Amino acid sequence: MARYLLHRLWQSLVTLFLASVVVFVGVRALPGDPALALAGEEADPATLAAVRADLGLDQPLVVQYGAFVKNLFRGDLGTSIATGTPVTDLIATTLPVTLWLSLYALTVAVVIGIGAGVVAAVHRGRWPEWIANGFTLIGLSVPSFWLGILAILYLAVGLRWFPASGYVPVLEEPLRGLYYLTLPALVLGTALAAVIMRQTRSSMLETLSADYVRTARAKGMRERRVLSRFALRNSMIVVVTIIGLQLGGLVSGAVVTERIFGLPGFGKLTLDSVFTRDYPVIQAVVIITTLAYIVINLGIDVLYSLINPRIRVGGKA
Amino acid sequence: MPARTATAALAGLTLLLVGCYPVQPRAATPERPDVTTVSAEGTSVEDGGDLVMGLSADPDQLDPTTSSSLYTRYVMSSICEKLYDIDAEGELVPQLATALPELRDDGRTVRIPLRTGVEFADGTPFDAAAVRTSLERHLTKEDSARAAEMGPVKEVAMVDDRTVELRYDQPFGPITASLADRAGMIMSPTALEELGDDFGNAPVCVGPFRFVERVPATEIRVERDPRYYAADEVRLDSITYRIMTDANIRAANLRSGDVQVVDSVSPTSIESLLREPGIGLLQTGSLGYQGITFNVGNADGVGEPPGEVDSPLADDRRVRQAFELSLDRAALVNSVFDNWFQPACSPISPETSFATKASNACPPYDPERSLELLEEAGLETPVQLSMKVSNTPDTLRLAQAIQGSVAKGGFEIEIEPVEYTTLLDAQTRGDFQLLQLGWSGRIDPHGNMYSFLATGQSSNYSGYSDPTVDRLLKKAARQVGTAERAETYGEVVRLVHRDDPLIYLYRQRNLTAYSEDVVGVSTYADGVVRLSRAGFVEGDD
Numbered sequence: 001m002a003r004y005l006l007h008r009l010w011q012s013l014v015t016l017f018l019a020s021v022v023v024f025v026g027v028r029a030l031p032g033d034p035a036l037a038l039a040g041e042e043a044d045p046a047t048l049a050a051v052r053a054d055l056g057l058d059q060p061l062v063v064q065y066g067a068f069v070k071n072l073f074r075g076d077l078g079t080s081i082a083t084g085t086p087v088t089d090l091i092a093t094t095l096p097v098t099l100w101l102s103l104y105a106l107t108v109a110v111v112i113g114i115g116a117g118v119v120a121a122v123h124r125g126r127w128p129e130w131i132a133n134g135f136t137l138i139g140l141s142v143p144s145f146w147l148g149i150l151a152i153l154y155l156a157v158g159l160r161w162f163p164a165s166g167y168v169p170v171l172e173e174p175l176r177g178l179y180y181l182t183l184p185a186l187v188l189g190t191a192l193a194a195v196i197m198r199q200t201r202s203s204m205l206e207t208l209s210a211d212y213v214r215t216a217r218a219k220g221m222r223e224r225r226v227l228s229r230f231a232l233r234n235s236m237i238v239v240v241t242i243i244g245l246q247l248g249g250l251v252s253g254a255v256v257t258e259r260i261f262g263l264p265g266f267g268k269l270t271l272d273s274v275f276t277r278d279y280p281v282i283q284a285v286v287i288i289t290t291l292a293y294i295v296i297n298l299g300i301d302v303l304y305s306l307i308n309p310r311i312r313v314g315g316k317a
Numbered sequence: 318m319p320a321r322t323a324t325a326a327l328a329g330l331t332l333l334l335v336g337c338y339p340v341q342p343r344a345a346t347p348e349r350p351d352v353t354t355v356s357a358e359g360t361s362v363e364d365g366g367d368l369v370m371g372l373s374a375d376p377d378q379l380d381p382t383t384s385s386s387l388y389t390r391y392v393m394s395s396i397c398e399k400l401y402d403i404d405a406e407g408e409l410v411p412q413l414a415t416a417l418p419e420l421r422d423d424g425r426t427v428r429i430p431l432r433t434g435v436e437f438a439d440g441t442p443f444d445a446a447a448v449r450t451s452l453e454r455h456l457t458k459e460d461s462a463r464a465a466e467m468g469p470v471k472e473v474a475m476v477d478d479r480t481v482e483l484r485y486d487q488p489f490g491p492i493t494a495s496l497a498d499r500a501g502m503i504m505s506p507t508a509l510e511e512l513g514d515d516f517g518n519a520p521v522c523v524g525p526f527r528f529v530e531r532v533p534a535t536e537i538r539v540e541r542d543p544r545y546y547a548a549d550e551v552r553l554d555s556i557t558y559r560i561m562t563d564a565n566i567r568a569a570n571l572r573s574g575d576v577q578v579v580d581s582v583s584p585t586s587i588e589s590l591l592r593e594p595g596i597g598l599l600q601t602g603s604l605g606y607q608g609i610t611f612n613v614g615n616a617d618g619v620g621e622p623p624g625e626v627d628s629p630l631a632d633d634r635r636v637r638q639a640f641e642l643s644l645d646r647a648a649l650v651n652s653v654f655d656n657w658f659q660p661a662c663s664p665i666s667p668e669t670s671f672a673t674k675a676s677n678a679c680p681p682y683d684p685e686r687s688l689e690l691l692e693e694a695g696l697e698t699p700v701q702l703s704m705k706v707s708n709t710p711d712t713l714r715l716a717q718a719i720q721g722s723v724a725k726g727g728f729e730i731e732i733e734p735v736e737y738t739t740l741l742d743a744q745t746r747g748d749f750q751l752l753q754l755g756w757s758g759r760i761d762p763h764g765n766m767y768s769f770l771a772t773g774q775s776s777n778y779s780g781y782s783d784p785t786v787d788r789l790l791k792k793a794a795r796q797v798g799t800a801e802r803a804e805t806y807g808e809v810v811r812l813v814h815r816d817d818p819l820i821y822l823y824r825q826r827n828l829t830a831y832s833e834d835v836v837g838v839s840t841y842a843d844g845v846v847r848l849s850r851a852g853f854v855e856g857d858d
Contacts (some may be wrong), residue, residue, distance in 0.1 A: 032738030036745060038377055039385040039462070045620045045775045047385065050460040084378045084517055085533045093533060157573045162572040165566060166559070167535070262561050262570075264535035265515070272375070272534055272562075277738055 108189035117200025123170030139194025378515030397522035399501035424488030494761035552852030584657035605758025614780025615747030643726020675807030687726030781818035
């Protein structure tokens with residue numbers, strides 16, 4: 001196990017290095033330079049040149065990359081070109097927003113998805129299943145930007161149940177914070193809820209027709225106990241796997257949702273930084289996302305081996 | 318062969334899709350009188366409250382010296398007063414100065430009298446020394462975006478404690494207008510001393526409000542400053558500028574009551590917004606323009622001497638004249654922008670005191686003559702051209718309308734939509750035949766013409782060069798009287814219509830929507846939305 005972890009760690013470092021090179025060269029290959037994007041139509045060459053020199057953008061690419069890596073090891077991600085704010089500050093303010101949003105959306109998705117899935121499986125062929133299936137169809141086929149616009153139009157503007165935008169830090173004011181996040185979390189969670197519902201329903205149906213369930217029923221076990229003891233528990237293994245796989249989708253879906261609801265999250269930061277060619281921010285965002293994916297994947301692999309000893313990591317162990 | 322058929326079919330389809338935006342004849346633009354202020358008359362205004370404004374773009378650094386974003390001016394207008402300002406009529410008026418500058422020595426000395434008994438938000442007294450510190454920072458800071466706007470200043474001198482003098486070798490007419498913009502914002506010397514280059518992270522000036530905090534990419538908050546010299550005119554406790562880049566989101570938030578004021582409303586969404594009860598609209602003509610730039614000599618990038626450009630437009634001014642003659646400006650602008658914007662033919666707004674008969678002149682719509690000119694130039698019609706435009710919905714509709722309009726005059730243009738930053742890049746490098754963009758505008762014509770039309774200047778994207786135009790533009794900057802200067806600028810406009818390096822197309826209106834719960838919001842010709850005298854109507858919640 002230790003050897004395996006070391007090996008994975010080495011692999012991760014190589015991945016990070018490659019990602020940093022690709023993003024570094026990639027953003028600089030885009031047309032439009034940050035000084036110009038910042039000055040916009042008011043561009044004045046003397047100012048632009050001064051800004052570029054100030055940011056070290058007039059240096060050769062290799063020198064720029066060297067400085068970037070050197071600073072990275074010191075924990076310095078640089079300064080945003082657009083606003084002059086340290087990138088670490090930007091990330092520290094935006095990342096929690098996205099994490100809370102994703103967590104809330106995940107909760108919404110799990111509660112709705114599993115609930116509807118169980119209902120659909122139990123009431124197979126009757127109206128509750130039709131409703132649940134209809135929901136799945138909508139959840140999977142309606143894009144989140146459209147759903148977001150509808151939600152704003154009807155729930156925020158029409159009924160005024162929720163604010164149309166804005167954010168309050170959840171840790172500072174938990175209730176208001178969650179209130180502001182409700183609409184975006186519902187929108188973001190819908191697609192995932194549909195996936196979970198479908199999975200729950202099919203694996204429950206499968207379990208319910210299994211021999212041991214029939215045996216249990218024949219022995220007179222109560223239906224409620226059959227459902228919770230066997231059917232639900234056994235279906236959960238697959239569902240948990242699916243949720244793990246969908247986490248990445250949740251984060252990318254957050255980019256769209258954050259934009260619609262004007263949430264100051266990581267996704268919005270990513271998008272804005274690309275539009276303004278804010279090199280230091282784009283680089284930091286990509287590095288951090290890569291790191292997150294590496295950690296999540298490693299975590300899942302290790303967890304698997306702990307949950308199910310039959311799955312061995314690293315071949316022999 | 319099938320591949321070629323497919324390509325042809327695809328091209329045909331694209332042509333069909335982009336080529337069919339109808340330019341319907343419309344009635345002439347209805348009178349749209351400027352509404353510059355939400356009047357407080359007949360209402361009683363509450364003391365206090367937090368006003369939220371939806372801002373369409375994130376300001377850059379809140380530093381008057383280095384800022385280059387338009388939106389920074391919105392936020393600064395409530396925390397950072399200027400030596401001069403403009404009023405609802407677009408006239409220059411004193412703000413931190415007490416009178417318009419006194420010109421001595423044929424305009425080579427500009428003497429500015431200052432308010433007394435004024436303090437910065439940090440308690441530092443406002444005096445001539447503070448003004449000099451700010452102006453010198455504008456002139457000397459390496460990455461200053463102000464130095465050029467202030468002209469060839471030789472010296473900033475203190476006459477006494479409440480009088481500052483700018484000294485020039487040659488008169489510089491546009492200086493008052495510059496001091497009514499960011500160059501005239503005076504920063505607290507104590508804060509400058511403390512913060513240096515980081516001044517923009519916690520700006521301290523004289524203003525009705527003072528800076529509280531900025532949450533990057535999210536919002537900027539300011540609160541009422543009790544030290545402000547006219548504090549009794551301020552009603553609000555605080556203002557929150559919330560950044561909302563999407564126009565639909567801004568509109569939705571205004572409807573839902575989450576924000577009270579939003580800027581840059583799109584003409585196509587006004588009608589539906591105004592049908593909503595409790596929402597009003599401020600509108601003013603803009604000092605800027607939207608136009609089409611022809612690349613006539615921008616071969617090596619802007620600011621470089623003009624070079625050879627391979628394009629039928631570059632060599633022959635008749636071709637460019639033909640293009641202008643085939644533009645039906647009124648029909649185009651009115652159909653695309655639902656009669657909200659005004660056709661324009663020059664960089665000088667007809668509403669300013671610099672407008673003359675020459676500057677208001679407009680070439681007629683005459684596609685027949687256009688065809689004749691193209692024949693004289695020995696070109697086969699349709700003349701094929703490509704035009705780079707920004708990829709926003711409004712601009713795309715405009716581009717398609719232009720495409721339809723010039724077709725009658727013998728042009729076939731291909732539209733190349735690109736993302737904004739890329740468009741700026743192409744414009745700077747000279748990588749275009751035709752390009753559609755605009756300019757936000759300055760009060761003084763110098764700021765709208767010199768750097769765009771004089772040889773080798775920083776915004777001369779077309780690569781245009783004409784010695785007479787250069788001479789006239791320099792002459793106008795040295796002239797002091799408005800009437801003489803207007804005359805000179807009129808001559809320049811006449812030459813620009815002859816050479817057509819840049820076709821002026823239309824003038825936007827600054828459209829600001831507000832909730833009728835608030836009064837005292839104003840926006841003038843410079844497009845800046847002013848909230849410092851706003852307040853909530855009593856009795857509303």
